[in-house]
Amino acid sequence: MAEDGAEPAVPLRGNRGFLIFLVVQTLSSAGDSFSLVALPLLVLHTTGSVTQMGLVTALAGAAAIVSGMFAGVLADRADRRRLLIACDALRAVLYAVVPLAWVLAGPQMWLIYLVVPLGAALGMVFQVTYVAVVPALVDESQIMTANSRLYGAYAVAGVAGPALAGTVSALTGPAGAIAVDAATFAVSAAGLCLVRLRTRASSPSVPVESRTSVVGGFLAGVRFLWRHPVLRALTVLLSVLTFVTHGMTDVVIYHLKHDLEQPDTAAGYVLAVATAGTLAAALLAPRVRRTLGFGVSWIGAWAVCGVAAGGIGLATSVPLVALLTSVYLFCTATAGISSMTLRQEVTPDALLGRVTSAFWTVHSALGPIGAAALTFAAGRWGVAVAAPAAGLVCVLIAVCATLTPVRSSRPEQLSGEAT
Structure with missing residues (x-):
């Protein structure tokens, strides 16, 4: 109403x-x-x-x-x-x-x-x-x-x-x-050209200090993330999560080809079927957040994601790999949709671009290094070791998140320290 x-x-x-x-x-x-x-x-x-x-x-x-x-x-x-x-x-x-x-x-x-x-x-x-x-x-x-x-x-x-x-x-x-x-x-x-945008009437004002040079503008986005207790915690936690999961697609393909000795078509089959997880998240993520709240949704998604990642490394059949990869993508999509929405809800409209840019740049910076480390581990010690290790880190990060403001059910209502 x-x-x-x-x-x-x-x-x-x-x-x-x-x-x-x-x-x-x-x-x-x-x-x-x-x-x-x-x-x-x-x-x-x-x-x-x-x-x-x-x-x-x-x-x-x-x-x-x-x-x-x-x-x-x-x-x-x-x-x-x-x-x-x-x-x-x-x-x-x-x-x-x-x-x-x-x-x-x-x-x-x-x-x-x-x-x-x-x-x-x-x-x-x-x-x-x-x-x-x-x-x-x-x-x-x-x-x-x-x-x-x-x-x-x-x-x-x-x-x-x-x-x-x-x-x-x-x-x-x-x-x-x-x-x-x-x-x-x-x-x-x-x-x-046919789309018209409206002004966000409820958008808070922008700090004057954010209207500076390109570097200063980017740093303004970083400062906003750091000053907001929930966004700060999310950025730090996601930096670690990105590090340990960025190479998972490569690990899945390697597992299918090397361990299960499957043809190239199997990789396409698994990734296509797994997309059902992303589509399911697109349909269910709003309901999940409304029912469980932000904290439980985000933390629970990453905890289940860790279990699914570990299961992928131990799976011995293509259908099971496809199922677990679908669960993995459902969880990462649910968490991703929730965190992106939160940033849009709490960020002043005139600062939203800089905050988005800063968030993506900071939390994804370790991704390429993590992908190299995860794939190296898979090649050196096997997927059965590398994937469960990555999954364990995901679960541990989810546990750590319960000790931060991320656990809040309605973080968009927190006053924070961002403005």
Whole structure:
């Protein structure tokens, strides 16, 4: 019920702006998924070198990290809708140049080394900005549900995108798949032109000190995270969790191929089936949080996640690996949707981009190192040791979280020390 005579919130299914945004975000995510498959294939077809494939991937990762430092400042200073449109429009042009060059002038590897990092940087700016846009599309009470819908759409795009990219690449070559990629970004940009954002009336004011340089703006996001007791604890805990879980997909694939001696198709089967866990989280996460509260939902999700991770390492059949991986993804998605929603609920609107950028950059910084460590452990001592060890750390972090403000049932209502 609406309070103080306010009009009741429009249901998400009747919210035209959100529905358009959901569709174009799905398209944009599908475009990203196309790139993940088509670009490495194009490099391999052109050079035959796995080293150059790795170099292109490394450039993309580095560009995303660097752009993450200023993406939040852009999201908070610029018109967010126009920024989203610009990111998709520029990506459409960038990726369209690649197949055009291949047709007119033949393979041009220098162009790949230019386009890929620029595209990755624009993608990071888009991701940070879209998180900051969601609270301006829906009612405050609908943010969790909206995030769940978007998370589900992202999961579907993450499965359908690579499958379609592989099919198109087989039919037309990787350059043709990249042309389709460019088209998805163009359609997304056009769709965003139809979306209108509203002002968050309940958004608290922004500290004057946060309106500084790019570096100062990023640090303002870091300070906000540190001063808010729940966000501070979440950032620290997730830094450790990211370190120990970032390489789990690689471990699952290695377990299937090396330990269970399965063909390549088994990995695709397991990861496709496991996506059901992400989709289930997209549907159930809002209800889980409403019923159990934030603390129990987040802590419980990571505790179960740890058990599932350990079980994956000990599983001796493909269906069991698929089931446990699905449980694992359900738990990480439920926790992720809950924590993202909390940041949107407690962060001033004009600071939300910088806080999102700071959160992602800080808590994911140890991810690549952790992935290398986990995969090394799996190769050195076996998945049956590495995966349960990672799972045990997840459970221990969940136990530690019970001693922090994260255990609060309604942390969005805490006064905190953030402003």
